[in-house]
Amino acid sequence: MTISRHISWEQLSARIALGIPFVHRVPAPGPDLPSLDIRVSEHGRELALWLPAGPATSLSVSPLATLAIEVLPTPAGQMIEIRTRTPALFQEIYGFFVSVIDKIQLNHADPSAALTETVDAWRDLLRAQSMLSDEAQLGLRGELQFMRHLVARIGDEALAAWTGPQRQPHDFRAGTSEFEVKTTRGVSHVHVISGIRQLEPSPGHQLYIYSVRLAPSGARAGTTLQEDIDRTREVLSPAGKLCLDSILRTQYGYEPDHADWYPQRLQPAGVPRLVPVDSSCPRLTGEMLSAVPHSNLISDVRYRVNLEGMGYPEGSDEYDAILLNVC
Numbered sequence: 001m002t003i004s005r006h007i008s009w010e011q012l013s014a015r016i017a018l019g020i021p022f023v024h025r026v027p028a029p030g031p032d033l034p035s036l037d038i039r040v041s042e043h044g045r046e047l048a049l050w051l052p053a054g055p056a057t058s059l060s061v062s063p064l065a066t067l068a069i070e071v072l073p074t075p076a077g078q079m080i081e082i083r084t085r086t087p088a089l090f091q092e093i094y095g096f097f098v099s100v101i102d103k104i105q106l107n108h109a110d111p112s113a114a115l116t117e118t119v120d121a122w123r124d125l126l127r128a129q130s131m132l133s134d135e136a137q138l139g140l141r142g143e144l145q146f147m148r149h150l151v152a153r154i155g156d157e158a159l160a161a162w163t164g165p166q167r168q169p170h171d172f173r174a175g176t177s178e179f180e181v182k183t184t185r186g187v188s189h190v191h192v193i194s195g196i197r198q199l200e201p202s203p204g205h206q207l208y209i210y211s212v213r214l215a216p217s218g219a220r221a222g223t224t225l226q227e228d229i230d231r232t233r234e235v236l237s238p239a240g241k242l243c244l245d246s247i248l249r250t251q252y253g254y255e256p257d258h259a260d261w262y263p264q265r266l267q268p269a270g271v272p273r274l275v276p277v278d279s280s281c282p283r284l285t286g287e288m289l290s291a292v293p294h295s296n297l298i299s300d301v302r303y304r305v306n307l308e309g310m311g312y313p314e315g316s317d318e319y320d321a322i323l324l325n326v327c
Contacts, residue, residue: 006026006098009091009095012024012038016044016090017044019042021039022040024037028105034104036049036050036105037049044087046083047090047094048081048082049097049100050080050081051104051114052079052111053079053080053111066084066089067084067093067096068081068083068084069082069115080111080115082097100114131261132225136252137264138183138185138214140225140252141183141225142181142210143164143171144228144229144232146172147162148231149323150174151232151240153323153324154326158172161174162247165251166251169197169202170202171210175325176205177322177325178201178202178206179208179209179274180198180199180207180208182212183212185215188308189211189213189270190304190305190306190307191305192302193284193303194302195302196285196286196289196301197286199277199281200285206277208276208322210274211272212272214267214269216264216266217265217267221267223265223267225264226262229248232244271313273319274314274319274322275307276311276322280310281305281307282306282307289301
């Protein structure tokens with residue numbers, strides 16, 4: 001019969017409930033291995049694990065706000081203390097302690113290495129995967145669609161022109177032309193404009209709005225987000241594919257194995273349009289806002305513009321001339 005070196009959580013929690021401070025020693029499984037101590041303070045306020053530390057031990061800050069890790073001088077030499085003062089987490093932290101102890105006693109790992117390895121494993125396990133919002137998905141699809149138009153004209157340079165992921169004011173910049181991509185699932189070309197500067201061109205540039213409408217396609221039609229990404233990768237060189245993957249990973253947190261998170265299929269709901277941002281384009285500008293009393297105290301301006309029937313539809317001579325200008 002195998003006897004566990006560890007007491008169960010039920011046994012440990014029963015001792016903690018007594019409110020009496022104690023040290024629970026986990027016995028060493030062999031003569032050349034250390035016994036390790038789990039310590040509980042008075043009234044069960046603190047649960048801690050002590051590990052022997054070498055003189056050169058250096059530890060990074062704990063990634064968990066409820067878990068403190070530090071090196072302490074003791075009469076027996078330097079010790080690494082890992083502690084929590086959050087009783088609601090004691091059971092989970094006890095599991096963490098057991099993992100660290102087993103790496104030291106069974107795998108003969110150095111205590112600081114065992115701690116670092118376990119912290120990294122838990123961080124990876126608990127790392128929140130952030131899904132793109134519906135708005136972010138829609139915006140990315142529109143930008144990928146426009147990207148493919150640019151790739152057909154300037155090849156992989158379209159990736160350098162994609163300035164939106166770099167937190168620039170507009171989504172694309174090529175030569176003296178700038179493009180703000182606006183994607184909607186509405187029945188008309190109505191878009192939300194975020195910020196007073198979004199429809200202001202950079203000095204010496206002509207700004208255009210690329211307005212695209214998408215709609216749910218149902219089963220066996222349209223494309224998913226991953227399929228839109230795949231279609232974009234197909235028109236890029238091998239180096240361009242790697243660059244696109246890097247942008248999606250670092251700026252959008254998107255990985256290929258996230259494809260199942262985004263199953264919605266969308267299809268074009270109309271012909272995309274390029275709308276010059278000029279005196280005929282409905283917009284608010286900083287100059288307009290400056291006439292408002294105390295305009296410096298106004299922030300986070302959001303409004304909707306209706307671009308239906310404005311600009312030039314895809315396939316028109318004017319549309320082609322605008323994109324030809326970026327070559």
